[in-house]
Amino acid sequence: MDNILERLQPIFQDVLDQPGLQVSAEDSGQTVAGWDSLAHISLVAAIEHEFKVRFALGELEELKNLGDMIALIQTKRTG
């Protein structure tokens, strides 16, 4: 999980254009400035590219926070 979180840091910094940003598993659109619907889809696209996974449309709405994203990435990679 920590490894996934580490790999997510540069993605969030790049997509949200905030070089010093450090996100944690509890973070969500409510707590991170700029994480709105456009940023969410951009993040998803970047994560899919980085981890070589593909999220189903129906899964996207359940990614409410970073912890959910990490858990789903883990499931996809092990499944």
Place this chain on the structure above:
Amino acid sequence: MSLDSLPFLFAFLPISAIAVHVLRSRYGLAPAQFALLGLSLVYYAAEDRRGLPVLLVSILWNWGMGMRIDAGRSESARRRALWIGIVGNVLLMSLFKYADITAWFLRSLERTTGLAFGNAGLMPLGLTFFSLTMIMYLLDIYERLQKPFALPRVAILTSFFATITAGPLLRSRKFASALDEIGVEASLDSRLLSAMILLSIGLVKKVVIAGSLALLVDPGFAHARSLSVTEAWASAFGWALQLYFDFSGYSDLACGVALLLGLSIVNNFNAPFRASTLSSFWQGWHISLTTFITTYLYTPLLRSLGKPTLRSSAISTFLAMLLAGLLHGATWTYVAFYALHGFGLATYHYWKSLKRPLPDVAGVAITFVFTAMTMVVFRAPTLGVAGDMFGSMFDLSHGFGLSTFTGLVAGADWRAIAVPCLLAPWMAFVGPTSAELAQRQMPPVRVFAFSGAAILLCAAYMISGTETSFIYRAF
């Protein structure tokens, strides 16, 4: 017998809740679920007997197509079955929403074949809500997030009486797990208290506040051209609040009814008028529809345009909202409303990219004023009437008096109107939300006293005839 009617609240709902809980505790889950299905069909027949065949067609169609998608041996077969299933649902909606085109088609068919086809008739109750719920069900099966349901479960998902009139749209996966917990005794006490709070707040919002605001708003829109600037803005703001309290009140009722049966369903509103951006407004307004638009219209459009950029997002946002407008019905005012919001959202994304955030107060004010102005378009029967209202709002030669207003609502009791009109902005902008109140741990005595008083107050309004029909019922 809508959710806010006396026969529903004092007869149908208590009987349903007792039947479901007794069946669950004495005979198990399946009889309780079958009772829920039977009650839902009885409710639908009582509300819209003519629409019942359409509901049954939808149930059978989506049950069949769900199995067909799942049975597809190749990806292309699954995809083909999905599209056939979706097109079937869209056609069913279009048949009634685009009644003029349907009538033209039927007359052409009659001329060609010599047979008589009659007319499609009025919009069946909840057509949009159960069709969109079913489209999501089919998509979940296609994406392998959900196995097909047995026919009775598809029927409950489609016809559940708490949500059939106005949503929220149900996710089949979540609804299925909630359905397996109906009437579970362990959590009954806390659910009962939350349900009572949601039911009483929903009723007050819908019957007292929205109903009272309608006494001002209806005559205002009926005389849009002759209003003063003050009256026109009051009508516009009053309508925005009326729509919010009407719709969110009904959603609270739906959540409360479901909870009383032991089912948890998603909240469809989260203080949208406190949003400081248009994007966050939509995250709090008709949340289940926003989720549908974002997930199944906006995201595929954005993905199809390659790497997400500001430009591709603006195009996707505008197109997704335009499609949502067409989904609402064959009226230019709906299309214009959603197109304006598409444009507004695209503008917000551009503004955000400039990294010059506004103070929250300014953001809330701009978002509310923009939303209220677009809702004028949504409310007006034609774009011409909307133009008349905007004329009165911005033409300073109309003056700032209240003479038209006081004359128009002369027959109404101002005392009955004034309190809810003052209460509405407080509840919309400042006070605790119904979901927050429902989650608070309050002593049962206080909950029952509050609920009892609220329900009696609403009953008095209903008996006195202040109640108005539910606005979103038309969709």
